[in-house]
Amino acid sequence: MSQPYLDAATVKRLSVLTPWRTAFALAFDWGVIVAAIALSQWAQHWAIYLLAVVIVGGRMHGFGVLLHDFAHYRFLSGRKGLSDWICDNFVAWPILSTVASYRQNHLAHHRYTNTDKDPDWVIKLGKRKFTFPQAWQHAALDLVSYLVVVGSIIDIFSITARLKAAPKPPLAYRLARLGYYLVLAALFTVLGIWREVLLYWFVPYFTAFFLLMHVRSVAEHFGSMDYSHELGGTRSVVPYQWERALFAPHHVNYHLEHHLYPSVPFYNLPQLHAALMSNPAYAARAHNTRGYTTGLVQETLFGTASVPA
Secondary structure (H helix, E strand, O other): OOOOOOOHHHHHHHOOOOHHHHHHHHHHHHHHHHHHHHHHHHHOOHHHHHHHHHHHHHHHHHHHHHHHHHHOOOOOOOOHHHHHHHHHHHHHHHHOOOHHHHHHHHHHHHHOOOOOOOHHHHHHOOOHHHOOOOOHHHHHHHHHHHHOOHHHHHHHHHHHHHHOOOOOOOHHHHHHHHHHHHHHHHHHHHHOOHHHHHHHHHHHHHHHHHHHHHHHHHHHHOOOOOOOOOOOOOOEEEOOHHHHHHHOHHHOOOHHHHHHOOOOOHHHHHHHHHHHHOOHHHHHHOOEEEHHHHHHHHHHHHOOOOOOO
16 A cells, blocks of 8 residues: 555554454354245245345355455454364355465455456456456346356356465365365255255355356456556445345445455444545545446446446
């Protein structure tokens, strides 16, 4: 960061960890998933099932956001081993990721944001679906590709290729993770619920989850950006209320604020945003966009700036 936009005391105050808030967010995500599945099973109607797929995929997106906070050690101060164990078992492994692999990639992204040393930037730069502005037909095709799983498979191969460069985790860790999946597989077999697991976990995972992750990936660093300035190469989105659950769980929409002050946990990001916007120098240049379905569409498809409300 080339210049401070907040005083050190404010940053320190907003960086204080409140573990119960992360624990509550995690319990909330799991609770919503269970409720959505129970409702669909009770209703036995295709429309309710499709709604459940969207809801479960949205909460998986919430897991992705919590994984991001865990990767920054924003859960338990001084208890990194326990924090990582909780993250892997209840956040990362359920969505076929690991906190260690995500952390290595993500911290490099922070260190070298939007440069040829940024692993996220390098893997996306020049790809058609990350080149903007683009025709609406291309954008629509990208979204449809996730609904038919093709886009998700392509993203998985891309992620896998990136992680190959990472050091292998210890054998004990790999065995623990394998055991985790084997125990779950045995449990599903004994209970005879493989059909439900497919319908309520893998279908949302390979469709809604990856679609939402793609939209967020675009929103954070692409489309009508000014990469010459630290406040122009990363976007924050001011979402409409209905967009929050799907596109912006756990305040992930405040991405510019997070890049400037990654020590601030997700639950304090709205306060961080308000504090930063009170600084005229920041407010004048910060890339804030109103709405994922309005401003972001305008900026990515037509290359024109939107005005936040």
